[in-house]
Ligand code: NAD
């Protein structure tokens with residue numbers, strides 16, 4: 634049956650892949666975005682589809698529509714962008730969650746929240762299971778994002794407990810792939826763009842901090858599987874690739890794959906930058922029968938091909 638699905642942040646990196654997937658499955662998609670970090674370029678290939686409808690709107694403002702499901706992705710995700718207007722970032726997460734939950738409550742439909750591994754902050758427990766409460770600085774430069782997302786999770790849980798709203802929470806770990814904005818500021822896009830232009834590759838700190846990188850197709854599979862679970866499973870559930878790399882290892886792979894002449898340079902580590910990050914995905918394996926399929930090298934090859942085309 635064709636569903637009418639609202640995707641907030643649908644013109645962004647992840648949102649554009651999600652819109653495409655939902656349309657390919659035969660659904661009608663309403664893509665709400667204010668184009669702060671997203672771009673019409675990411676969705677232009679969907680415009681001819683009569684079942685695709687983009688709407689320019691700020692999710693922190695009330696929004697009325699009739700739909701069957703909501704994926705709430707609207708929020709800048711790169712530190713450079715979410716710190717650019719920190720107050721707007723908090724409003725987007727918190728007011729956006731309230732508006733989408735209000736909609737889900739009125740329509741008695743499911744709402745899925747794109748939460749983040751940032752709720753674990755700079756973690757003391759490694760890898761991070763969903764039961765870990767995290768180590769987050771509430772007053773630092775990353776708090777607008779981390780605490781905004783934590784507050785959104787709290788709101789989702791409270792609307793569920795108090796108003797019986799059907800919710801799903803996924804905690805997404807570092808994701809990369811085509812449609813990332815070349816000026817986005819995140820590490821994978823930065824290193825690839827720098828390597829392709831033979832410019833210096835900027836490692837923040839000593840480069841020994843780790844992240845676990847997930848290719849976007851794996852995330853979309855996990856996200857849609859989560860939405861399809863029955864109403865009793867609400868999460869939160871980690872969606873990420875447990876393969877962990879240092880930033881030095883990432884830079885070396887990208888230099889190798891691009892054949893770049895770039896040199897590595899070191900820049901100061903931004904404050905509160907987490908030292909390590911790796912998802913524990915036992916819950917996703919058990920409840921969603923999901924695990925990532927794409928290894929870093931294979932995902933980087935596809936991502937490099939995308940950036941070669943656009944820069
Ligand atoms: P992105 O910046 O490419 O996409 C975010 C989209 O939301 C953009 O299209 C932007 O224009 C839109 N947006 C921002 N503020 C808005 C507002 N107030 N109203 C309407 N639209 C607004 O980032 P992304 O990587 O695609 O991230 C999508 C979601 O996934 C975000 O909620 C992010 O927190 C979450 N997430 C991403 C990652 C990752 O590694 N990419 C990791 C964890 C969580």
Ligand code: UDP
Pocket residue numbers: 711712807818819820821823824835836837838842844880902903906907
């Ligand atoms: N980073 C880096 N060089 C860059 C951009 C980022 O070394 O040009 C580092 C950053 O300090 C962090 C890691 O790469 O330790 C991942 O950064 P990103 O902004 O992609 O994601 P997040 O820190 O939110 O996980």
